[in-house]
Amino acid sequence: MDEAGFRALIVDDEHLYAQAIGDELEQNRIDCDLAFTAAEAIALVQSRAYQAILLDHKLPDDDGLRIIPLLASRQPGAVLIVMTAFETIPNAIQAIRQGAEDYLVKQPSVRPIVEKILEIRCRENVRRKVAGWGEKERGGLLGDSPAMQQVREKIRKAAQSPDTTVLFTGETGAGKEVAAFHLHAQSVPAGRPFIAVDCLALPANLVESILFGHEKGAFTGAEGRKDGAFGEAGGGTLLLDEIGELDPSLQGKLLRVLETRAYQRVGSVRQHGVTARVVAATNRNLRELVEQGRFRFDLFQRLSVFPIDIPPLCQRREDVPALARYFLDLYCTKLGNPNRRLPDDILGVLMGYDYPGNVRELRNIIERAVILAEGAPVGKHHLPERVLACRSASAPAGSGAAGIPVDFIAGVDSLETLEKKMIIEALKKTGGAKAEAAELLGISRHQLLRRIRKYKLDE
Numbered sequence: 001m002d003e004a005g006f007r008a009l010i011v012d013d014e015h016l017y018a019q020a021i022g023d024e025l026e027q028n029r030i031d032c033d034l035a036f037t038a039a040e041a042i043a044l045v046q047s048r049a050y051q052a053i054l055l056d057h058k059l060p061d062d063d064g065l066r067i068i069p070l071l072a073s074r075q076p077g078a079v080l081i082v083m084t085a086f087e088t089i090p091n092a093i094q095a096i097r098q099g100a101e102d103y104l105v106k107q108p109s110v111r112p113i114v115e116k117i118l119e120i121r122c123r124e125n126v127r128r129k130v131a132g133w134g135e136k137e138r139g140g141l142l143g144d145s146p147a148m149q150q151v152r153e154k155i156r157k158a159a160q161s162p163d164t165t166v167l168f169t170g171e172t173g174a175g176k177e178v179a180a181f182h183l184h185a186q187s188v189p190a191g192r193p194f195i196a197v198d199c200l201a202l203p204a205n206l207v208e209s210i211l212f213g214h215e216k217g218a219f220t221g222a223e224g225r226k227d228g229a230f231g232e233a234g235g236g237t238l239l240l241d242e243i244g245e246l247d248p249s250l251q252g253k254l255l256r257v258l259e260t261r262a263y264q265r266v267g268s269v270r271q272h273g274v275t276a277r278v279v280a281a282t283n284r285n286l287r288e289l290v291e292q293g294r295f296r297f298d299l300f301q302r303l304s305v306f307p308i309d310i311p312p313l314c315q316r317r318e319d320v321p322a323l324a325r326y327f328l329d330l331y332c333t334k335l336g337n338p339n340r341r342l343p344d345d346i347l348g349v350l351m352g353y354d355y356p357g358n359v360r361e362l363r364n365i366i367e368r369a370v371i372l373a374e375g376a377p378v379g380k381h382h383l384p385e386r387v388l389a390c391r392s393a394s395a396p397a398g399s400g401a402a403g404i405p406v407d408f409i410a411g412v413d414s415l416e417t418l419e420k421k422m423i424i425e426a427l428k429k430t431g432g433a434k435a436e437a438a439e440l441l442g443i444s445r446h447q448l449l450r451r452i453r454k455y456k457l458d459e
Contacts, residue, residue, distance in 0.1 A: 006121050007049065008032040011041040011064070012056040012083070017110065021054065024114040027449060029201060030121060038062035045074040052120045054113065055100075057084035068098035079120045083113060119206055141175060141182055142326055143319025147311040154308045155179060159186035165258065167243075167303045168281040170310030172447060173360035176281040177241060179310055184237035188277060192236035195276075197229045200245035207250055208266050212257075215267035230263050233276035243303065244284035244295060255299045313355040313362065320351045323359060327366035328378065335370055339377040346380055353387045356442050386442050420455045423448070427457070 008030055012018040018034050025032045033048075035041040038059045045053070053071055057064045068080060082095040083104045092103040104113055141152060158166050166183060168176040177196055184194045202210055213228030229238055240246070246254065257263045261274045280303045289295035313320065324342055332340045342350075355361050369382035380388065422441065430436035438448040452458050 006030060006051045008052040008054065008117055009035060009041065009044060009050045009078075010054050011035045011038070011059070012054070013037065013058075013060050014056070017106070021110045021113055024110055025117060026445065028114070028118060029450075030117065036060075038064070038067050042067065042070060042074075045071055050075050050078045052079045052081065052117050054081050054083060054117065057082055057095075065094055065098055068095065068100055072099040081113075081116060081120075115206075118201065121201060141178055142322045143316060144322070145316040145319045147316045148319060151179065151308060151310060152182075154306075155183050156186065158306050158308070159183055161306075162187045162277050164306050165303055166279045166306045166308060167286075168279065168308050168310060169286075170283065171312045171358055172283050173358035174310040174312050175359050176283075176310050177239060178359075179308065180237070180239045180279050180281060183279065184277070188236055193233055194237045194239070195229050195233040196239040196241050198241050200242040202247075207247060208253070211250075211254075212263045213265040215265050217267065225265070228263075228265065230257070230274055230276065231265075231272065235275050236277070238276045238278050240278065240280045242282060242284075243280040244282040244286055244289055248294065248296075251296045251299050255296065255302060258299075258302050313358045317351050320362065321347050323362055324350050324366055327363050328370065331367045331370040335375075337370055337373060337375050339373070339375070342378065346378065346383070349380060349383060349387060354442075357447070386439075419451065420457070423451055423455070423457065 008025055010018045010021050010025075010032055012021075012034075013036050015036060018036065022032045022034055033044055033050075035044055038061050041053075041055070044050075053075065055064045055068070055071070064082060068082070072078070072080060080100045081102050081104060082100045083106055085106045095103045102116065104116065106113075141148060158164060166180075168179050170176050180196070181194055184192075197210065208214075209226070209228060211228050211230060213226050213231050216225050240254075257274060258278060262271045263274060264271060286295055286300050286304070290297045290300050313323075321342075324347065328342055329340050332338070350362070350365075357364070365384060365387060366378075368384070369378045372382040373379070423437070426437040426440045427434070430440060434448055434452075435445050438445045441448065
């Protein structure tokens with residue numbers, strides 16, 4: 001799933017505690033902002049959208065419970081959670097009446113609070129996908145390059161066999177989820193749900209409940225029966241995104257569900273039929289994971305009946321103009337900018353960039369440019385510095401691909417080794433500051449954290 005789209009606000013005057021929660025959330029790919037006073041929180045909710053707000057009961061300039069209605073009115077779709085160092089029943093009742101979903105007691109470990117936010121994200125993911133996709137997600141398969149023509153043709157053929165499992169592969173941001181949605185639109189009746197579950201974001205203690213649902217009393221906190229993703233997607237499409245990150249203990253259960261087309265809710269013995277089309281997506285090499293013993297071979301075989309690889313944007317630069325114009329028109333319409341033309345010099349710059357974040361990064365670049373233009377035509381000065389400074393189209397002498405010095409590539413035997421070396425070098429240059437290193441590499445902080453974990457650089 002898109003790492004963007006879910007943001008949490010942590011409001012707590014205990015700076016270290018708030019920072020500890022924020023760090024844990026970012027490790028789990030959740031963007032978050034910190035506020036240490038009620039005034040800071042109110043200012044933030046007026047300027048950006050949040051899906052979850054974690055609010056301390058006692059703040060230096062106001063009572064947390066008193067500002068719940070104000071925060072809720074500014075963020076009607078956000079889930080509000082109140083936390084406190086001292087639990088009292090009257091305060092808990094008041095918090096719920098004011099509009100909070102839950103009232104949590106602070107503990108030395110922030111993990112229980114973090115798991116609550118992760119649970120909210122999973123629920124929000126399902127709600128958002130059932131509600132449908134916006135236009136910005138639908139445009140990701142634009143382009144007349146031979147590679148994209150082949151992708152669209154494969155999707156068309158796969159749509160004719162709704163029981164066939166499709167595995168979408170490709171880099172982060174290349175459009176795997178978009179491709180899965182296009183398959184959904186062509187292979188199931190209109191109006192049926194499309195649900196994407198990010199396997200990397202699933203809390204270990206909630207995986208089965210989120211996928212299969214649970215009965216009342218199945219575990220602590222299960223106050224009623226709940227459908228999981230398989231039930232919610234009934235008659236539609238269920239995308240298991242980042243399938244390579246699925247916990248090994250769940251891989252066998254998933255295989256049985258795919259083979260038998262039946263599942264059980266947690267705490268129940270009753271079998272429910274799978275009526276959704278199940279597809280998967282990954283940016284990992286599943287064959288390598290199989291060889292490493294981290295992914296079941298039989299599950300890999302079951303998922304990859306019909307594989308479709310989505311090429312990175314740098315391998316289909318001829319599609320950049322069509323995508324850029326599409327996103328420009330989209331955001332100009334949204335922001336009321338009548339100037340919807342991209343000059344040739346800007347298109348030349350955009351086509352020379354490598355897009356480590358792929359189509360998603362191009363979309364963000366155009367959105368940012370339209371915002372900065374404030375109703376005027378988009379110009380070069382509205383593009384990020386990393387795009388303007390890109391030398392990939394004409395690397396200087398003594399450089400390799402993408403402007404990387406030849407002596408830096410010397411001795412490197414694979415792309416993974418090169419990537420690891422570049423990350424280490426970036427961290428050295430920034431003194432270990434991950435946000436600055438990510439900016440230097442031209443990727444998001446979450447992408448950098450994922451690669452740090454992948455190469456065990458944090459050890």
